[in-house]
Amino acid sequence: MAALVRNEKKLHLKERLTHTGKNILLNKEKYFLILPGVVWYAIFAYIPIFGLSLAFKKFIAKDGIFGSPWVGMINFQNVFADPAFAQSILTTLRINAGRLIFVFPFPILFALLFNEVRIGRSKKVLQSIFTFPHFLSWVIVASIMINILGQQGLVNSFLKAVFGIQSIKFLGTPSYFQPLVYITDIWKSAGWSAIIYMAAISGIDTEQYEAAEIDGSSRFQRMWYITLPGIRPTIVVLFILAVGNLMSGGFEQIFNLSNAATWKVAETLDMYIYRITFRGSVDFSFSAAVSLFRSVINLVLLLAADRVSRRIGGSGLLA
Amino acid sequence: MSAKSKHKYIRNRFELMDVVILIFLIIHAIVIIVPFISVIGTSFATQREAAASKLMLFPTKEPTIDNYYRLFQDPRIAIGYKTTSLILLIGVPVNIFLTTSLAYGMTKTNYPGAKVIFYLILLTMLFNGGIVPVYLLMMQLGLIDTLWSVIFAYGVNTFYFIIMRTYMISLPDSLVESAKIDGAGEWRILFRIILPLSKPILATVLLFFAVDRWNEWFNAMIFLRRKDLIPLQLVLRNIVMDATIVGSLSIAGPRVPRFTEGIQCATIMVTMVPVMCFFPFLQKYFVKGIMIGAIKA
Structure with a gap:
């Protein structure tokens, strides 16, 4: 009896295998279709991911990443012993937590206000202006900022002409660096990010507004009780993503806006990785250990934010 | 958009609130525009006028193209344009080819392994190796100091892949089925049926890729160290940073004849x-x- 069952199972498995085989043959053109893309992901996304195993190895150039010998946790011990590493984590958290508070609400505000603009043509012009800076690189935006915030730049000329204030070193003062990051971030991206919220607003049922109007609600009330709850799922998703980015993000911005005078307050984790890898004495294993730490923390933060959001009854990211 | 119809029923009233909102948005628009005007103005100004006028937005007395003339004498500009153009002209077709073929191949995940591959692709949005292993990979492939490193480091963009796939899923199934019955292969279906129907999304992704390639600088900074292989963005970075250093050194000394800010x-x-x-x-x-x-x- 038992043998019979086993036999049947074997048969079943065989059947399934031939079925899968047939399926593969049947779809062989599909495999050719995805082959180039899959090969690209394998080489340029997955080899680097497995390359992070270097964090547990001692890198020897002639052996490459995968031939280098394993050394256990030594690299991590070195990383955690470097005070600049801990400092860079604090800097990253400080800058990015500030982003959540000062930068994150702006696109929502813009979308809400933009939705209330009633003149169609001015809307289009405004939208063009708000979204344009998004398409410029941080190199260009930082160059523009260096130009207008310099000693003889537009802002200092304005302050001098109107208020008689002596020129301020906006770019060279460490305590101004964080506000500079937030303001330039809003300047460049708030209008663009608002589009996502506007897309969400256009999906809200218009009947709700009509009913509220009949009930004699004010415009502000409609904004607060209909529009805002209507885009809540979008806000939650973007907030989760922002939390997931607490340990990274903003490298291009900070790299281009910082200078010798401000690097101390500007050395985020990404800046730290850049410095130890491409400036000064190179230890690729050490860099890989920091990178692995960064990637793992990012993933954990993202999943945690997602979990919390679901627990409090909101929608999740991977819903 | 639909916001317009949303407010049709209260359109006759133009309240104070409208004015406040409009003023707020216009102020933000001005804050965005003024730096651009300042940059355009300064690029056409002479040192003399920029220094003399208290608050110059645009040169009115003696506009000049001298700054541009001097700039184009700098060999780096030609190098920058050449490098960036090459990256764009070779890179974007690579991006589009990889992304579209993958997006179409992944519209249905009903064949063996497809689901796993799809989730592995999505996973790269959550987890990546960072720049260090990519740099070592490029070194091992011998691509450092060649344009191919920059071109291949940015192949499929997972976000654009999702956008494209979502669009292709929305296309009617019957077209593909009937083409298959007529004996058309998958590549043929992609080029003859899917892509012509996906024109709007193809245009979107193409433009996004083109902008990304135009703005490429970080990978180039890491992978390319030859003086004759610098993308335009890095040329800009070098010129602005150089000038900042020179400027800070020469404050006490004699003024350089060139108008640094203008250039x-x-x-x-x-x-x-x-x-x-x-x-x-x-x-x-x-x-x-x-x-x-x-x-x-």
Whole structure:
């Protein structure tokens, strides 16, 4: 009896295998279709991911990443012993937590206000202006900022002409660096990010507004009780993503806006990785250990934010 | 958009609130525009006028193209344009080919292994190796100091892949089925049926890739160290940073005859104007693109 069952199972498995085989043959053109893309992901996304195993190895150039010998946790011990590493984590958290508070609400505000603009043509012009800076690189935006915030730049000329204030070193003062990051971030991206919220607003049922109007609600009330709850799922998703980015993000911005005078307050984790890898004495294993730490923390933060959001009854990211 | 119809029933009243909102938005628009005007103005100004006028937005007394003239004598500008153009002209077709073929191949995940591959692709959005192993990989492949490193480091963009796939899924199934019955192969279906039907999303993704390639600088900074292989963005960075260093050193010394800020602004202009020229097309498509992406997210 038992043998019979086993036999049947074997048969079943065989059947399934031939079925899968047939399926593969049947779809062989599909495999050719995805082959180039899959090969690209394998080489340029997955080899680097497995390359992070270097964090547990001692890198020897002639052996490459995968031939280098394993050394256990030594690299991590070195990383955690470097005070600049801990400092860079604090800097990253400080800058990015500030982003959540000062930068994150702006696109929502813009979308809400933009939705209330009633003149169609001015809307289009405004939208063009708000979204344009998004398409410029941080190199260009930082160059523009260096130009207008310099000693003889537009802002200092304005302050001098109107208020008689002596020129301020906006770019060279460490305590101004964080506000500079937030303001330039809003300047460049708030209008663009608002589009996502506007897309969400256009999906809200218009009947709700009509009913509220009949009930004699004010415009502000409609904004607060209909529009805002209507885009809540979008806000939650973007907030989760922002939390997931607490340990990274903003490298291009900070790299281009910082200078010798401000690097101390500007050395985020990404800046730290850049410095130890491409400036000064190179230890690729050490860099890989920091990178692995960064990637793992990012993933954990993202999943945690997602979990919390679901627990409090909101929608999740991977819903 | 539908916001217009939403307010039709209260359109006759133009309240104080409207004025306040409009003023707020216009102020923000001015804050965005004024730096651009300042850059354009300074790029056409002489040192004398910039120094003499208290608050110069645009040179009125003696506008000049001298800054541009001097800028184009700098060999780096030609190198920058050449490098960036090559990256764009070779890179974007690579991006489009990889992304479209993968997106179409992944519209249905009903064949063995497809689901796993799809989730592995999505996983790269959550987890990546960072720049260090990529740099070592490029070294081992011998691509350092060649354009191929920059071109291949950015192949499929997972976000654009999702946008494209979502769009292709929405296309009617019957077209593909009938083509299959007629004996057309998958590649043929992709080029003859799917891509012509996906024109709007193809245009969106194409423009996004083009802008990304134009703005490419970080990978180039890491992978390319030859002096004759610098993309335009890095040329701008070098010129602005060089000038900042020179400027800080020469404050007490004799003034350099060139108008440093003017040349900086001219560099910003030559880097920015191509994006400005393409912006109207971009704007036509990006809202659609981001909406499809938003639905997925």
